Amino acid sequence: MDAAGALEALPRGRAGESYDASGAFVLPGLVHGHLHLCQTLFRGLAEQSDLMRWLRTSIWPLEAAHTESSVAASARLGLAELIAGGVTTVNDMGTVHHTEAVGAVLEESGVRAVFGKALMDQGEGVPTGLLEQRRAALDGALAVARRFHGAADGRLSVSLAPRFILSCSEGLWRDVRDASRERGLVIHTHLAESPAEGREVEAAVGGTAARYFAAHDVLSGRFIGAHGVWLEREEAELLARAGASLVHCPGSNLKLGSGFADVRRWKEAGLRCGIGSDGAACNNRLDTFHELSLASGIGRALHPERPLSPREILALATCDGADALGLADRTGSLEAGKQADVIVVATNAPHHAPQPEHDPYATLVHAARATDVRLTMVAGRVLYRDGAWMTLDAERAVADARAEARGLVRRAHLGVAA
Numbered sequence: 001m002d003a004a005g006a007l008e009a010l011p012r013g014r015a016g017e018s019y020d021a022s023g024a025f026v027l028p029g030l031v032h033g034h035l036h037l038c039q040t041l042f043r044g045l046a047e048q049s050d051l052m053r054w055l056r057t058s059i060w061p062l063e064a065a066h067t068e069s070s071v072a073a074s075a076r077l078g079l080a081e082l083i084a085g086g087v088t089t090v091n092d093m094g095t096v097h098h099t100e101a102v103g104a105v106l107e108e109s110g111v112r113a114v115f116g117k118a119l120m121d122q123g124e125g126v127p128t129g130l131l132e133q134r135r136a137a138l139d140g141a142l143a144v145a146r147r148f149h150g151a152a153d154g155r156l157s158v159s160l161a162p163r164f165i166l167s168c169s170e171g172l173w174r175d176v177r178d179a180s181r182e183r184g185l186v187i188h189t190h191l192a193e194s195p196a197e198g199r200e201v202e203a204a205v206g207g208t209a210a211r212y213f214a215a216h217d218v219l220s221g222r223f224i225g226a227h228g229v230w231l232e233r234e235e236a237e238l239l240a241r242a243g244a245s246l247v248h249c250p251g252s253n254l255k256l257g258s259g260f261a262d263v264r265r266w267k268e269a270g271l272r273c274g275i276g277s278d279g280a281a282c283n284n285r286l287d288t289f290h291e292l293s294l295a296s297g298i299g300r301a302l303h304p305e306r307p308l309s310p311r312e313i314l315a316l317a318t319c320d321g322a323d324a325l326g327l328a329d330r331t332g333s334l335e336a337g338k339q340a341d342v343i344v345v346a347t348n349a350p351h352h353a354p355q356p357e358h359d360p361y362a363t364l365v366h367a368a369r370a371t372d373v374r375l376t377m378v379a380g381r382v383l384y385r386d387g388a389w390m391t392l393d394a395e396r397a398v399a400d401a402r403a404e405a406r407g408l409v410r411r412a413h414l415g416v417a418a
């Protein structure tokens with residue numbers, strides 16, 4: 001995590017390119033473990049709610065109203081924010097349709113990504129526009145994988161993304177399990193997010209999501225579960241024995257009132273752990289540094305006697321986060337042999353004074369903001385530098401997002417001022 005390490009990781013032979021990072025921190029690009037790029041356009045449109053009501057009355061109707069161009073605008077807006085905030089890898093859940101549009105924007109942006117098509121073949125309150133037949137859902141996901149898995153010089157990989165227990169039939173979970181095994185694709189889903197969801201899951205399948213996944217052999221080293229707020233100790237151990245990963249989404253869990261995920265317990269169980277902000281409709285800022293600060297506070301409140309250290313917290317968004325996504329061989333740390341995913345974080349603003357270098361980990365977890373990022377590089381390519389985006393037109397992304405959001409709200413009939 002020093003400048004020497006970063007230089008070692010840079011591609012050789014680009015003489016003449018340099019960046020003066022003196023007085024700043026140079027660190028591995030941030031790994032964002034759970035995201036819905038399709039929801040960036042929904043920012044501010046789904047407030048004061050709890051998970052199940054939020055999904056049924058706002059998020060699903062909005063997702064059903066998406067067009068290819070509104071999904072692309074949503075992804076572009078989200079990526080402009082994330083890249084400027086030091087994120088070099090994202091794990092995106094997607095929505096049911098227009099996943100190719102997300103893939104094209106990911107490719108254009110230059111970011112590293114795992115992404116998928118959300119799978120939904122049942123569920124109370126799911127609009128017909130999002131419901132698919134089991135076979136069509138899986139076929140659609142596999143078509144996305146054929147086009148994008150390993151694309152963009154290996155920067156993109158495709159996941160299978162069954163949304164959660166309540167939106168997927170038992171047959172679809174079996175299909176996903178088998179396809180993941182046969183093709184080596186990651187499974188990205190949500191579990192144990194809120195108490196009300198847990199009660200509905202219990203009524204639907206007679207147990208918890210984690211136990212259902214274990215009983216159906218869905219768990220493996222390719223399983224990534226978001227939230228996990230209400231996991232019991234034995235369930236965390238069940239996931240850990242299978243080699244599964246969990247992604248902490250503290251900002252989303254707080255805004256939707258879902259609860260406080262116990263990352264110390266996850267780590268003690270031996271789980272691989274990452275962190276993410278979730279979508280902009282339940283957060284609303286896609287600022288990974290903010291999530292780190294929240295994770296630290298929640299960790300200390302839950303376990304005052306053995307809080308997560310700033311170093312452990314930062315690892316959630318770097319080396320541990322990369323490991324949680326199965327990408328530890330290429331990103332998450334600055335070392336020879338990995339891709340050059342590097343960021344520069346300035347510490348000269350008043351909110352870092354007087355001594356940011358006294359404890360760099362504490363500075364990054366407790367004081368740093370997305371706006372402190374000066375440079376974001378993925379695989380040796382600069383995507384953002386000193387307020388300028390190299391691959392995206394941020395000004396146009398904002399204008400397009402405004403126009404697309406107006407159309408989206410009209411189509412969704414939400415009764416929100418457009």
Ligand SMILES: [Zn+2]
Pocket residue numbers: 034035036093190226278279
């Ligand atoms: Zn989510």
